[in-house]
Amino acid sequence: MSARPPAPRGPDTTAPVLSATGLEVAFTGRAVRGTARAVDGVDLQIRPGEIVALVGESGCGKSTLARALLGLVRPSAGKVAFHGRGLVYRPRELKAFRERVQLVLQDPSGALNPRHTVYDAVAEGRRIHRGSTADEQEHVAEALSRAGLRPPERFLLRYPHELSGGQRQRVAIAGALILHPEVVVADEPVASLDASVRGEILQLLLRLRDDYGLAALVVTHDLGLAWNIADRAAVMYLGRVVETGTVEEVLSQPRHPYTRALLSVLPESGAREQQILAGEPPDPTRIPGGCRFHVRCPVLASGRAEAAGVAERCRTEDPGELGAFGPARVACHWAHAHKAGRAGKAGKEQRAG
DSSP states (O other): OOOOOOOSOSOOOOOOSEEEEEEEEEEEETTEEEEEEEEEEEEEEEOTTOEEEEEOOTTSSHHHHHHHHTTSSOOSEEEEEETTEEOOOSHHHHHHHHHHEEEEOSOHHHHSOTTSOHHHHHHHHHHHHHOOOTTHHHHHHHHHHHTTOOSGGGTTTOOGGGSOHHHHHHHHHHHHHTTOOSEEEEESTTTTSOHHHHHHHHHHHHHHHHHHOOEEEEEESOHHHHHHHOSEEEEEETTEEEEEEEHHHHHHSOOSHHHHHHHHTSGGGOOSSOOOOOSOOOOTTSOOSSSTTGGGOHHHHHTHHHHTTOHHHHHHOOOOOOOSSSSOEEOOHHHHHHHHHHHHHHHHHHHHO
16 A cells, blocks of 8 residues: 555553443344344544544444444443543533534535534534633634634635535534544545545644644545544444554554455555455344354455364354454454464474574
């Protein structure tokens, strides 16, 4: 893949600003036959000034996890913590929490009221949390400037239909920034934008991180986006995080067959051939036994798991959940067997030498 900009930091041991521990979100109801485990035992951390990419196919649980981290969905089990304190699901506490953790939606056209001016759209969040104040216009102008809409006076009285897609997304970001949050959760922030303006929005998020220490969780199906913006990546499949680590570890040396398949379709990945995943992700009300990816796994289908002696474990033994701490991690029997095999081979060669 193409070279990334130099990382601004080394390994970060700072306490997380926002975290999930053993998080589960399950849905039941008339529209769901049985219980759908949309999020099924996820640990995740976001540290101050860090951008984490949450990557996976549509329907894997990314957006549900993001909503749970925002307190918009109450977990069935586990907990969400802000600066180490568990989230309290009462209106007053949630209101205070959402002032400091803000959401940026995928479609700014849907997020912005077409009858509201840019001024009103940006000021809305501040009015909800702090009421109207004499210095409101100053704060709106500052937020627009931070979002890259300069001079802000040019945009205050415009309506969403008078703006380009990139400008509307910047207005949505300014609406989050006016409250000076510590964390932004951006759900597919550039998916609805033309390729020509995607880079501008990504550069804006990077600048906000570097200049203001803003942390972000970027939810995306686009691994190229993750490569260009994230410090760490978490790959999600069927409600679980199956691989996590720094973005270089996960995307330059992917170990889980699912991550490898997602990367193989990117022209810049350097993969010898694309790995087409068979079928669709299983129904979350009927999660397969064993490794939940085994029914679509190209490594199992090709016989490589059999050769490594783990095929039966793939079909019958759950590789478990990934903890949020420590170095790169992967939930895959074959990846661990493959690593052990390579280590054993290297040891034999060293002794022979």
